[in-house]
Amino acid sequence: MEALHHNLAVLRERAGESRVMAVLKANAYGHGMVALAKALAQADAYGVARIEEGMALRAAGVTKPILILGGFQGSEALATLARLDLQTSLHCEEQLVALEQASLARPVTVWLKLDTGMNRLGIGEAQLADMMARLSCCPNVAQPVHQMTHFGRADELDCDTTAEQITRFYAMTRDLPGDKALANSAGLLAWPDARGDWVRPGLALYGISPFAGERGTDRGLRPVMTLKSRLMAVRECPAGAPVGYGGRWIAPRATRLGVVAAGYGDGYPRLAPEGTPLLINGREVPIVGRVSMDMLTVDLGPDASDRVGDEVVLWGEGLPVERVAEYVGTIPYELVTRLTGRVALYPI
Numbered sequence: 610m611e612a613l614h615h616n617l618a619v620l621r622e623r624a625g626e627s628r629v630m631a632v633l634k635a636n637a638y639g640h641g642m643v644a645l646a647k648a649l650a651q652a653d654a655y656g657v658a659r660i661e662e663g664m665a666l667r668a669a670g671v672t673k674p675i676l677i678l679g680g681f682q683g684s685e686a687l688a689t690l691a692r693l694d695l696q697t698s699l700h701c702e703e704q705l706v707a708l709e710q711a712s713l714a715r716p717v718t719v720w721l722k723l724d725t726g727m728n729r730l731g732i733g734e735a736q737l738a739d740m741m742a743r744l745s746c747c748p749n750v751a752q753p754v755h756q757m758t759h760f761g762r763a764d765e766l767d768c769d770t771t772a773e774q775i776t777r778f779y780a781m782t783r784d785l786p787g788d789k790a791l792a793n794s795a796g797l798l799a800w801p802d803a804r805g806d807w808v809r810p811g812l813a814l815y816g817i818s819p820f821a822g823e824r825g826t827d828r829g830l831r832p833v834m835t836l837k838s839r840l841m842a843v844r845e846c847p848a849g850a851p852v853g854y855g856g857r858w859i860a861p862r863a864t865r866l867g868v869v870a871a872g873y874g875d876g877y878p879r880l881a882p883e884g885t886p887l888l889i890n891g892r893e894v895p896i897v898g899r900v901s902m903d904m905l906t907v908d909l910g911p912d913a914s915d916r917v918g919d920e921v922v923l924w925g926e927g928l929p930v931e932r933v934a935e936y937v938g939t940i941p942y943e944l945v946t947r948l949t950g951r952v953a954l955y956p957i
Contacts, residue, residue, distance in 0.1 A: 610648040610833075611831075612816055612831035612832060612833045613645070613648055613649065613814065613815070613816075613833050614648070614651075615830075615831050616813065616814050616815070616816050616825075616830050616831060616833065617629070617631070617649060617651060617652065617814060619828070619829050619830060620797060620808070620810045620813060620814065621651075623797055623798065624797060624804060624808045625804055626804075627792075627804040627805060627806060627807055627808045628653040628654070628806065628807050628808075629652050629653050629654075629807075629808055629810065630652065630653065630654040630655065630656045630676060630790070630807050630808065630809045630810075631645075631646075631649045631652035631654075631655050631656070631810065631811075631814055632655075632656040632657075632678070632793075632809050632810060632811030632814070633645055633646055633649075633655050633656065633657055633662070633666070634656065634657045634658035634659075634662060634678065634811070635658065635946040636946070637815075638811060638812060638814075638815050638942070638945050638946055639834065639876075639945040639946045639947070639948045640815055640833055640834055640945070640954065641954040642657075642662065642665065642666065643665065643666065643669040643671075644954070646666055646669070646671050646673075647669075647671070649814075650673075652673070653673075653674075653807075654673055654674035654675065654676060654807075655671070655673055655674070655675045655676070656675070656676045656678050656809050656811075657675060657676070657677060657678065658677075658678050658679045659677065659679055660677050660681060660686050660689060660690070660695065662677075663675045663677050663693065663695045664689065664693060664695075667693045667695070674696060674718075675695050675696065676695075676696040676697070676698065676720060677690070677695055677696065677697045677698065678698055678809075679698065680697050680698045680699060680700055680704060680722075680730075681697050681704065681707075682704075683707065684707060684710075684711055687707060687708065687711045687713060687717065687749075688711070688713065688714075690717050691713040691714050691715050691716075691717050691749075692714060694715075695717075696717070696718040696719070696720065697717060697718070697719060697720070698719075698720045698721075698722045698730075698757065699719050699720065699721055699722065699744070700721075700722040700724075700730040700731050700732065701730075701732070702736075702740075705740060705743060705744065705747075708744075708747055708749050708750060709743065709747055709749070711749050713749045716748065716749055716750055716751040716752075717749060717750060717751060718751045718755070719744060719750050719751070719754050719755070720754075720755045720756065720757045720790065721740060721741065721744065721754055721755065721756050721757070722756075722757050722758065722759070723737070723756055723757070723758045723778060723781055723782070724758070725758045725773075725774040725775075725777040725778045725781070726761065726770060726773060726774045726777060727758075727759055727760065727761035727774070728761075729759070729761075730759070731758065731759070734777075734781055737781055741754060741785060752786075753786035753787035754785075754786075754787050755787040755788040755789070755790070756778075756781075756782045756785060756787055756788075756789055756790070757789070757790040757791070757807075758774065758778045758790075758791055759793070760774055760791070760792075760793060760795065760796050760800075760803070761774070763792075763793060763795035763796045763799065763800060763803075763819075764795040764799075764819045764820050764821065766799055766820065771796065771800055771803070772800070772802075774791075775791060775800065775802050775803050778791055788805075788806040788807055789805040789806050789807070790805050790806065790807035790808070790809060791803040791804075791805045791808075792804060792805065792808040792809065792810075793809055793810070793811060793819075794810045794811055794812045794813035794814075794819045795819040795820065796808070797810055797813070798813060798819070798820075798828055799820070812941070812942060813825070813828070813830060814833075815832070815833045815834060815945065816830040816831045816832040816833050816834075817830070817832065817930060817931060817941045817942075817945070818830070818931055818941075823931065824929045824931050824932070825929070825931070826929070832925050832926055832929065832930065834924075834925050834930070834945055835922060835924070835925025835926045836871075836877075836922070836923040836924050836925055836930075836948070836952070837920055837921060837922055837923065837925075838869050838870045838871040838920075838921045838923060839869070839870055839917075839918055839919060839920055839921060840867045840868065840869060840870075840889070840915060840916070840917050840918060840919045840921060841868050841869065841870040841904065841917065842867070842868040842917060843865060843866070843867050843868075843909065843913075843915055843916060843917055844865070844866050844868070845863070845865060845866075846860045846863065846864050846865065846866045847860065847863050848860055848861065848862050848863045852866065852897055852898040852906055853897070853898025853899045853901065853906055854898070854899045854901060855899060857883075857898060857899060858883055858897045858898040860897075860908075862911065863911055864908055864909070864910060864911045865908075865909045865910065865911060865913045865915075866897070866906055866907070866908060866909060867889065867894065867906070867907045867908075867909045867913075867915055867921075868904050868905075868906055869887065869904060869905050869906070869907060869921050869923075870903070870904055871903075871904065871905060871921070871923060872900055872901050872902045872903045872904050872905055873900055873901070873902055874902040874903055874949065874951060875903075875948065875949055875951050875952050876944075876947045876948035876949045876952060877900060877905065877923060878900065878937045878939065878943075878944065878947075879899070879900050880900075880937060880938075881896055881900050881905075881933075881936065881937050882896075882936060882937070883895065883896055883897055883898070884896065884936065885933065885936040885937065886928060886932075886933070886936070887907055887921055887922065887923055887928070888921070888922035888927050888928045889907070889909070889915055889919060889920070889921050889922075890915055890919060890920075891927075893928070894907040894908060894909055894910070895907060895908055924944065930944055930945060
């Protein structure tokens with residue numbers, strides 16, 4: 610976990626006096642939520658998307674503060690929040706009514722989510738005074754009520770939207786008690802005014818840049834995940850031979866092919882185009898033909914000496930996941946979070 614600890618140290622330095630809430634949603638971005646929570650013991654709190662994730666962390670013995678970023682739905686979920694001492698965001702009138710009507714064992718810590726321009730979740734300025742007044746006198750709410758927001762374009766460094774959101778958030782909360790939280794990974798790395806009392810890094814913790822065209826190493830980060838497999842076959846391929854389903858790729862020359870034990874059944878993208886690189890024995894080789902459920906094929910080259918059992922890096926150390934995402938036409942978030950249960954997770 611050396612890379613993870615390094616990344617937390619880098620982000621904590623960028624955070625200044627702000628406390629760090631390590632975001633572990635989506636199985637810690639595919640890295641293994643429980644193991645990563647325990648490895649990130651130096652974080653000040655954890656953030657997850659859903660109550661089930663918070664329940665799993667508590668069941669695993671995690672005692673640090675945990676914020677359910679997506680909030681709750683229904684009285685049963687509220688009872689669970691109170692029982693397990695889970696914090697929650699609150700972003701709509703219906704949630705407030707549920708809190709007012711509930712009978713809970715103890716008050717719940719609430720983060721009021723403000724919509725500062727993303728127009729997804731959160732309350733607007735017109736609702737703020739009434740919502741704060743009701744939350745402040747609700748016996749089911751621990752005091753003070755905290756405030757948070759979420760950025761829609763913090764990864765766009767030449768866009769004014771984030772600066773506008775920051776200004777709007779502080780104007781809305783200037784006279785309110787409670788902690789303030791604004792910055793996700795991009796906000797922390799690129800927008801110093803967004804630090805607030807708490808920062809919420811997710812992707813950057815795992816050594817991946819949230820900015821298009823960048824690598825995590827550009828920000829002093831190290832990749833935590835290296836996705837590996839092995840060659841399950843090496844075979845001769847004559848010129849003109851079709852390869853894989855549909856015979857889409859036809860060998861332009863006699864070459865040697867490697868069959869890799871990885872496919873979309875493991876979460877590797879089925880739509881990865883021909884030419885997407887993999888790393889074998891220190892060199893990049895291109896995917897040829899379609900990615901299938903359990904395997905994919907690469908062109909090793911006519912003079913290749915690779916053998917069955919040789920290690921293959923699909924992304925990670927030596928082959929940034931950001932680069933693979935560019936070939937596939939997606940974002941690295943999707944690649945690392947879509948890995949299936951067939952992929953074994955080992956700490957590095």
